Amino acid sequence: MCDSKALLNCGTRKQSGLQNRVLKEIDEKRDEMTKFLQGLVKIPSVVGYEGAAQRFMQKTFRDLGLEVHVWEPDVAELEKHPAYFKTTSYTKFGYKRRPNVIGRLQGSGGGRSLILAGHIDVVSPEPVSAWTHDPWGAEIVDDKLYGRGAADMKGGIAAMVHAFKCIQATGAKPAGDVIFKSTIEEEDGGIGGTLATILKGYHADAAIITEPTDVYNIEIASSGVMYFGVKVLGESAHAAFAQLGVNAIGKAMKIYNALLKLNNERQSRIRYPPAEVEPATKGHATTINIGKIQGGDWPSTVAGWAELECRIGWPPGEELEDVKKQVEDTIYRVAEEDPWLRENPPRIKWFGWRARPHEQDVNHSIVQTVTEFVKELTGKKAKFIGGSAGLDTRHYVLHGKIPAICLGPHGSGLHSADEYVEIDSVVETAKILALTILDWCGYE
Numbered sequence: 001m002c003d004s005k006a007l008l009n010c011g012t013r014k015q016s017g018l019q020n021r022v023l024k025e026i027d028e029k030r031d032e033m034t035k036f037l038q039g040l041v042k043i044p045s046v047v048g049y050e051g052a053a054q055r056f057m058q059k060t061f062r063d064l065g066l067e068v069h070v071w072e073p074d075v076a077e078l079e080k081h082p083a084y085f086k087t088t089s090y091t092k093f094g095y096k097r098r099p100n101v102i103g104r105l106q107g108s109g110g111g112r113s114l115i116l117a118g119h120i121d122v123v124s125p126e127p128v129s130a131w132t133h134d135p136w137g138a139e140i141v142d143d144k145l146y147g148r149g150a151a152d153m154k155g156g157i158a159a160m161v162h163a164f165k166c167i168q169a170t171g172a173k174p175a176g177d178v179i180f181k182s183t184i185e186e187e188d189g190g191i192g193g194t195l196a197t198i199l200k201g202y203h204a205d206a207a208i209i210t211e212p213t214d215v216y217n218i219e220i221a222s223s224g225v226m227y228f229g230v231k232v233l234g235e236s237a238h239a240a241f242a243q244l245g246v247n248a249i250g251k252a253m254k255i256y257n258a259l260l261k262l263n264n265e266r267q268s269r270i271r272y273p274p275a276e277v278e279p280a281t282k283g284h285a286t287t288i289n290i291g292k293i294q295g296g297d298w299p300s301t302v303a304g305w306a307e308l309e310c311r312i313g314w315p316p317g318e319e320l321e322d323v324k325k326q327v328e329d330t331i332y333r334v335a336e337e338d339p340w341l342r343e344n345p346p347r348i349k350w351f352g353w354r355a356r357p358h359e360q361d362v363n364h365s366i367v368q369t370v371t372e373f374v375k376e377l378t379g380k381k382a383k384f385i386g387g388s389a390g391l392d393t394r395h396y397v398l399h400g401k402i403p404a405i406c407l408g409p410h411g412s413g414l415h416s417a418d419e420y421v422e423i424d425s426v427v428e429t430a431k432i433l434a435l436t437i438l439d440w441c442g443y444e
């Protein structure tokens with residue numbers, strides 16, 4: 001990693017005096033940034049409970065001197081959009097006390113505009129017993145800041161706030177508008193979050209979401225994601241006379257096995273290099289995960305019902321309707337081959353996530369600009385990744401016609417125990433963002 005002093009010697013591009021001053025500020029105010037991040041991580045903001053953390057972000061944007069806009073999503077408006085689906089968190093909590101927060105700097109004029117965005121929601125830290133650090137403690141050990149959401153993605157939010165603060169500290173003012181967004185429910189599809197902000201009219205010439213990509217990876221694609229459930233009915237009977245009943249769990253297992261077979265067949269056929277950059281992800285660009293299974297009543301009764309809940313993810317290249325049909329055909333084929341299921345067909349429900357995959361053209365100038373600064377500041381050639389998980393960038397690219405990428409710090413333990421973000425990498429991210437703002441938006 002280059003520090004700001006070494007940068008003059010290791011960069012590929014000659015830095016201006018202003019750029020060097022900003023980079024110096026970023027290093028010097030590192031502790032301030034770390035404290036900010038600790039404050040944010042200490043506020044639990046599990047999806048559905050984003051309110052308190054959003055108040056923190058509202059104050060942050062106000063303190064930066066931005067025009068601040070805070071509002072709760074209006075589901076009647078959202079429903080009109082073709083990408084709308086009822087998120088599981090909306091079903092459970094509604095959108096009350098779950099606002100989005102926007103902070104907008106009106107540029108001095110003549111420059112390109114830029115959105116810097118992050119989601120404030122985090123996933124549950126459960127099971128907390130698996131953690132060796134308090135998930136809401138924001139403890140720092142060896143440059144690692146621990147906590148739920150530290151990497152995914154409050155570290156990225158800290159980086160963008162820090163980048164902007166350090167530009168301001170030099171007295172420079174971006175020429176293009178800079179729009180900061182702190183959005184809700186990304187983990188659940190981003191309908192009431194990022195999509196709502198686009199429908200509200202917060203557009204720009206490009207967008208960067210600071211999801212944790214290890215600094216030098218640029219995420220240029222997201223996967224399609226759908227949830228589905230399969231309910232099977234059996235016939236209950238006393239366990240002592242189980243032969244008189246039909247066990248729905250046994251029937252559901254046939255569907256379980258058929259879905260695994262479909263998964264294997266798809267994985268052997270579907271390739272998407274950006275989703276397979278890491279060795280562990282080779283051959284897994286698409287996945288069917290059977291994430292929940294329940295059924296039956298108690299041990300003394302033959303199970304009269306069983307239900308599977310699954311997620312299918314797939315990279316760019318397949319249409320949502322085609323993927324849906326493959327899943328349904330697989331389940332109906334099982335039903336045709338089983339006399340009981342033929343008479344009592346399984347019921348399939350599609351619920352929650354229903355996202356198409358997307359891909360950002362890597363030749364776009366925002367991708368090129370960020371790629372250049374990654375090289376300059378980390379000495380590494382940026383890798384293009386993505387396509388195995390759903391991301392809010394799809395809302396920009398597909399529904400806002402705004403080029404968008406993800407770039408953010410390095411962390412570990414995302415969606416699992418002992419999540420952390422490396423503070424050095426948050427600083428590096430802030431530097432890349434600061435130079436990108438200056439270069440992309442221009443400045444006075």
Ligand SMILES: [Zn+2]
Pocket residue numbers: 119152153186211212
């Ligand atoms: Zn995230």
